Amino acid sequence: xxxxxxxxxxxxxxxxxxxxxxxxxxxxxxxxxxxxxxxxxxxxxxxxxxxxxxxxxxxxxxxxxxxxxxxxxxxxxxxxxxxxxxxxxxxxxxxxxxxxxxxxxxxxxxxxxxxxxxxxxxxxxxxxxxxxxxxxxxxxxxxxxxxxxxxxxxxxxxxxxxxxxxxxxxxxxxxxxxxxxxxxxxxxxxxxxxxxxxxxxxxxxxxxxxxxxxxxxxxxxxxxxxxxxxxxxxxxxxxxxxxxxxxxxxxxxxxxxxxxxx
Amino acid sequence: xxxxxxxxxxxxxxxxxxxxxxxxxxxxxxxxxxxxxxxxxxxxxxxxxxxxxxxxxxxxxxxxxxxxxxxxxxxxxxxxxxxxxxxxxxxxxxxxxxxxxxxxxxxxxxxxxxxxxxxxxxxxxxxxxxxxxxxxxxxxxxxxxxxxxxxxxxxxxxxxxxxxxxxxxxxxxxxxxxxxxxxxxxxxxxxxxxxxxxxxxxxxxxxxxxxxxxxxxxxxxxxxxxxxxxxxxxxxxxxxxxxxxxxxxxxxxxxxxxxxxxxxxxxxxxxxxxxxxxxxxxxxxxxxxxxxxxxxxxxxxxxxxxxxxxxxxxxxxxxxxxxxx
Numbered sequence: 001x002x003x004x005x006x007x008x009x010x011x012x013x014x015x016x017x018x019x020x021x022x023x024x025x026x027x028x029x030x031x032x033x034x035x036x037x038x039x040x041x042x043x044x045x046x047x048x049x050x051x052x053x054x055x056x057x058x059x060x061x062x063x064x065x066x067x068x069x070x071x072x073x074x075x076x077x078x079x080x081x082x083x084x085x086x087x088x089x090x091x092x093x094x095x096x097x098x099x100x101x102x103x104x105x106x107x108x109x110x111x112x113x114x115x116x117x118x119x120x121x122x123x124x125x126x127x128x129x130x131x132x133x134x135x136x137x138x139x140x141x142x143x144x145x146x147x148x149x150x151x152x153x154x155x156x157x158x159x160x161x162x163x164x165x166x167x168x169x170x171x172x173x174x175x176x177x178x179x180x181x182x183x184x185x186x187x188x189x190x191x192x193x194x195x196x197x198x199x200x201x202x203x204x205x206x207x208x209x210x211x212x213x214x215x216x217x218x219x220x221x222x223x224x225x226x227x228x229x230x231x232x233x234x235x236x237x238x239x240x241x242x243x244x245x246x247x248x249x250x251x252x253x254x255x256x257x258x259x260x261x262x
Numbered sequence: 263x264x265x266x267x268x269x270x271x272x273x274x275x276x277x278x279x280x281x282x283x284x285x286x287x288x289x290x291x292x293x294x295x296x297x298x299x300x301x302x303x304x305x306x307x308x309x310x311x312x313x314x315x316x317x318x319x320x321x322x323x324x325x326x327x328x329x330x331x332x333x334x335x336x337x338x339x340x341x342x343x344x345x346x347x348x349x350x351x352x353x354x355x356x357x358x359x360x361x362x363x364x365x366x367x368x369x370x371x372x373x374x375x376x377x378x379x380x381x382x383x384x385x386x387x388x389x390x391x392x393x394x395x396x397x398x399x400x401x402x403x404x405x406x407x408x409x410x411x412x413x414x415x416x417x418x419x420x421x422x423x424x425x426x427x428x429x430x431x432x433x434x435x436x437x438x439x440x441x442x443x444x445x446x447x448x449x450x451x452x453x454x455x456x457x458x459x460x461x462x463x464x465x466x467x468x469x470x471x472x473x474x475x476x477x478x479x480x481x482x483x484x485x486x487x488x489x490x491x492x493x494x495x496x497x498x499x500x501x502x503x504x505x506x507x508x509x510x511x512x513x514x515x516x517x518x519x520x521x522x523x524x525x526x527x528x529x530x531x532x533x534x535x536x537x538x539x540x541x542x543x544x545x546x547x548x549x550x551x552x553x554x555x556x557x558x559x560x561x562x563x564x565x566x567x568x569x570x571x572x573x574x575x576x577x578x579x580x581x582x583x584x585x586x587x
Contacts, residue, residue, distance in 0.1 A: 075469075078470030086468070094461060095269070103454050106470045111451045127451065
């Protein structure tokens, strides 16, 4: 068994005395697609924000390739091979699709303010390379025909793919997806599933938070189920689906149902 | 298609248009009937440097400065005082203006840009008030409320650059260079980063952008550019007076940028034109000038959120649609 790419040890995050995530430990093996599921308020998005550095844990450790990153600012984690998308789209609306993805190349390029103002040969070469890489990322999600369209003119489904392309442009080893299928129609969801599978086949490890079971069950190798910030189950889709605690968390307990009937 | 949000991208065309505009400006002195009109041209260059610098910060990076007039003044007094009182070469004065405005912006920006919200606006407001007091009270250096007199003109290769065609050409060159540097920046890695963070700081961070560092960098650049405009001003007029650099002047600049159209490259070109022409047109109103500015700001923001450049672009599209029909 290979060493985990990402590891959480005893991670806890308190909000005003309430634990949104409590003493959570899990590992993500390189090359996996791991889904994090759970009822509303289970702490899934909090977990994603902890992993990507938008909030800091109250206790515990997060390790990326065995390096502790829980105190590292969000922007620095991207340099170390972590990228993410957002549940509610965070697209740069005043830029073209291509430019959005070029922003994703930020950590793989170096030109500073002065080099940019002087248009130094190095800065120009870098921009040209970033453009080429961005075109490739767009093609990977099937948006190559929309490169020069202003982002605000793209459809919702296209914007979700655009965010994905932008995250990919940073050449992540670990991609964190916050509800990639939220708001998508069934055909679009299937398209998204295909794109995620393709990205994973290209060697990128994926962690996704998702409500859409159709997507989760079709692409995940491994599922972590949270409820009230704690792990209630973990394993392959088949194991998780058969787990009584999971059924209970999603459907309510048997005697609850009986009480409702009475 | 009419997008709800205007683009802030730099296109290949921007360079071509810029080259044409700047070449035509070289012909302006031939068309100018007298020195008065020529001097309006010089004032326009200086206004453009100011509006362009504030637009870079406010329009593109989304950060509000209420002390751009103070940086303008700091640049003016730095070079003016050094050359008038200490006999230092104005070219060294230019270096001093650049360093002083850059350092001042760094010291204000570093802490205030760490905080979320419009702390930069508040910190710069305070800075402008402090600088206004210093410009007036450091009488020994600045000449106090009467202004700084005896500032020498610039000279280059033994030729004096007086307030005539020579200064016009000099300002044409300096401001042209500054605006070209801005255009280059906008189309570069850091330019994309600063345009990105004004839309979503969250997404900027998620893409590895050190939001604090980029904001600070833009603020410093923008302040230095205003300082260079101050250097031009003081050696053009051989004089500096504190009321040109007070808080009201900073607010006026904000209005100029908004009137021209924020976050568009051409906005400041039009805003600067208003900045130069309106005071002449509004001479009769004298002290009510700021009132006119205020009212026009409200009207523009209500009816033309894209400013003059946005209104013209809309008109252009309407005409195009009409012609296509």
